[in-house]
Amino acid sequence: MATAASTPQLTAPAPRGACPFAPPPAYQQAHRESPITRISLWDGSTPWLITRHEDIRTVLGDTRFSADATRTGFPFLSAGAQELSTGRPTLIRMDDPEHSRLRRMLTGDFMIKKVETLRPEIQRITDDLLDRMTADQSSADLVAEFALPLPSLVICLLLGVPYEEHEFFQERSRILLRRDSDPALVRIAQDELGDYLTKLTEAKRTAPDDGILSRLLARGELTVEEIATTARLLLIAGHETTANMTALSVLALLRNPEQLALLRDHPEQAPHAVEELLRYLTIVHSGLSRVATEDLTLGGVEMRAGDGVLLLLNTANRDEQEFPAGDDLDLTRDARRHLAFGFGVHQCLGQPLARLELQVALTSILDRLPGLRLAVPFEELRFRHEMLVYGLHELPLAW
DSSP states (O other): OBOOOSSOSEESSOOOOSOTTSOOHHHHHHHHHOSEEEEEOTTSOOOEEEOOHHHHHHHHTOTTEEOOTTSTTOOOSSHHHHHHHHHSOOGGGOOTTHHHHHHHHHHGGGOHHHHHTTHHHHHHHHHHHHHHHHTTOSEEEHIIIIITHHHHHHHHHHHTOOGGGHHHHHHHHHHHHBTTOOHHHHHHHHHHHHHHHHHHHHHTTTSOOSSHHHHHHHHTOSOHHHHHHHHHHHHHHHHHHHHHHHHHHHHHHHHSHHHHHHHHHOGGGHHHHHHHHHHHHOSOTTOEEEEESSOEEETTEEEOTTOEEEEOHHHHTTOTTTSTTTTSOOTTSOOTTOOTTOOGGGSOTTHHHHHHHHHHHHHHHHHHOTTOEESSOGGGOOBOTTBSSOOBSOOEEEO
16 A cells, blocks of 8 residues: 655645646656555645545545535635635535535525526627627737626626625635735635625515516525625635636647637637636636545545545546646547546536636627737736636637
């Protein structure tokens, strides 16, 4: 059986390499040499770092690994991340049966057939944003003017949250998702967002609408506080993830012009292309955390109850055993087994919506802006290395 080194050589976060789309070189090297090894975190803990696609699927499908952040040994990437996971825990930090109880109340809203009915509205919002972005100008920041407003408008519509309040929840989202946020600031941001959503939910008793908040309230199975906590998760995840995937996808296509041309010439291939972009970019660069609940063996490595594990989805999604030439962007690749949305019972609830938004956004941008190009040198772009959800702070484009 393999054993851990007494002093782990790897730390998190590891320094980035030359390619901003790729995992840190130290993690890639670890994957080649020892896909299950120890890593040192900020608090002195040394959880297992897992990089292999097969092993990560195994962990995410094994009930002996818990998503409950209150368990001893659960690994956190920072003090701020610890406060985020334990202060007002959401369903992604729960195990069954509580996790299933909450999730089943939301499943119907994110089923593929239900989400597909939103396509005309998502297309309308996309077209309106592109109209405004291109009116009387030939350059813009795609993040501020398109990538962030699109999923924000959609998730607000679904939840029944006024989009006029988007600056309020986006500012607090940035605090919650920064790795280096002070825990006290995280607590305040969580409380402010939670209080806002609690009051909004209460108000729907007398003024219900067609949104998820009103529907959950009408079921009578959850407290107002539970609804508000669930809404916080959906609100943050619903705009942060797709916004960053949209901007990064456009940039990745610009850096791979032959792939951009392929998608532009064959927009009907958008569903296939989006899967490959999800694999290639994998915006959860910080990994997923779990903790073993009993002694077990994984990939020839003995683990003990209370051992934390950090699952590197972006490294797994470039695993040569699963995706040959995984460092290359190839829109013709069959990438359906990627782990960008996780795997198992905690697999991303909103993935059908994210896929649809990305398909509509990317095909519309390429159709409307044939002369699309970077408006600044690539080297000047600012990537979100400090955030739990990877992406770009801005993406200045010209056409």
